Amino acid sequence: MKKIIIFLFIIVSSGVFSLISQGKYIKENDITIAKINIDTIIPEVKLMNIQNIMYKENENNIFDVVISIKIVENNIRENNINNMKISIDNLKTEDIDIKNVKNESDKMEYEVKIKRLYKNQKIKVFIPQGVIIDNHGNESKDLIIEHEIN
Amino acid sequence: MFIIIITIILLSNNSLGKYFSKIRLESENDIIEPVIIIENDETININSIDKKIYNFKIKNYNNEEKISKLDIEYYIKIIVSENIFIKVYKNKQEIKLKNVTTDRFLLSKNLKQEDNYKIEIFFFDNTVQEILDEVKMKIYYEQKNL
Numbered sequence: 001m002k003k004i005i006i007f008l009f010i011i012v013s014s015g016v017f018s019l020i021s022q023g024k025y026i027k028e029n030d031i032t033i034a035k036i037n038i039d040t041i042i043p044e045v046k047l048m049n050i051q052n053i054m055y056k057e058n059e060n061n062i063f064d065v066v067i068s069i070k071i072v073e074n075n076i077r078e079n080n081i082n083n084m085k086i087s088i089d090n091l092k093t094e095d096i097d098i099k100n101v102k103n104e105s106d107k108m109e110y111e112v113k114i115k116r117l118y119k120n121q122k123i124k125v126f127i128p129q130g131v132i133i134d135n136h137g138n139e140s141k142d143l144i145i146e147h148e149i150n
Numbered sequence: 151m152f153i154i155i156i157t158i159i160l161l162s163n164n165s166l167g168k169y170f171s172k173i174r175l176e177s178e179n180d181i182i183e184p185v186i187i188i189e190n191d192e193t194i195n196i197n198s199i200d201k202k203i204y205n206f207k208i209k210n211y212n213n214e215e216k217i218s219k220l221d222i223e224y225y226i227k228i229i230v231s232e233n234i235f236i237k238v239y240k241n242k243q244e245i246k247l248k249n250v251t252t253d254r255f256l257l258s259k260n261l262k263q264e265d266n267y268k269i270e271i272f273f274f275d276n277t278v279q280e281i282l283d284e285v286k287m288k289i290y291y292e293q294k295n296l
Contacts (some may be wrong), residue, residue, distance in 0.1 A: 028288055
């Protein structure tokens, strides 16, 4: 019985002494050494496809033209795709419709629809440099698309 | 008998805890605070894969030449992603890291000490084209012995 009491006394005493060590000084510091932002990939704007679509049935000479454009970039900071310049004779602005058809983390797709164009009519689309700018400041190169409706 | 002894021990334990609290409140100004000063470079902005260098120092004294009165152990953990490689130098000697952590180092009490560190940051892959990341470090301090 005595042994048990001594044993328990030691256990409890060690608990009492452990209270003393609660004052131990412990601290930590968080420091940011470097922020890395490396991006050597230039945003890419490229032509995917051009389609001539008959405007209405039985109107063989009138077409809608759909130009599909793809943007490849992971970290877009500025997107000014609406700044593209489209030159066609007698063009009305209401005949142009720019639509975002795909929006993923690393790529976007746009369709530029130009309505009511005639056979043999020529279209020139100019997408200037810097339409797309990434987080690192890289600018997309310019792109010229020329098309004739046949 | 046994229950009485345990009760007495437990009661004495509680009163001992109160006693310590009282001392702390009354003698707040006598608590020894260690002196640990970190002087470090500003965060580096890395925009290319060239080697970069970051310097910092850990001191146990302040500008008023007040020296720490406690022995403090410390270690450093570097938090870095896999494609970045780092070398750490302590007082111009390269030190090896285990699991991106240094050994424990001692800042001795009452002895003016300054540990100078240099961290070199490299990229494993020279063809790396895109990284958006941070390199961080944690410095842990612990009073050596009471």
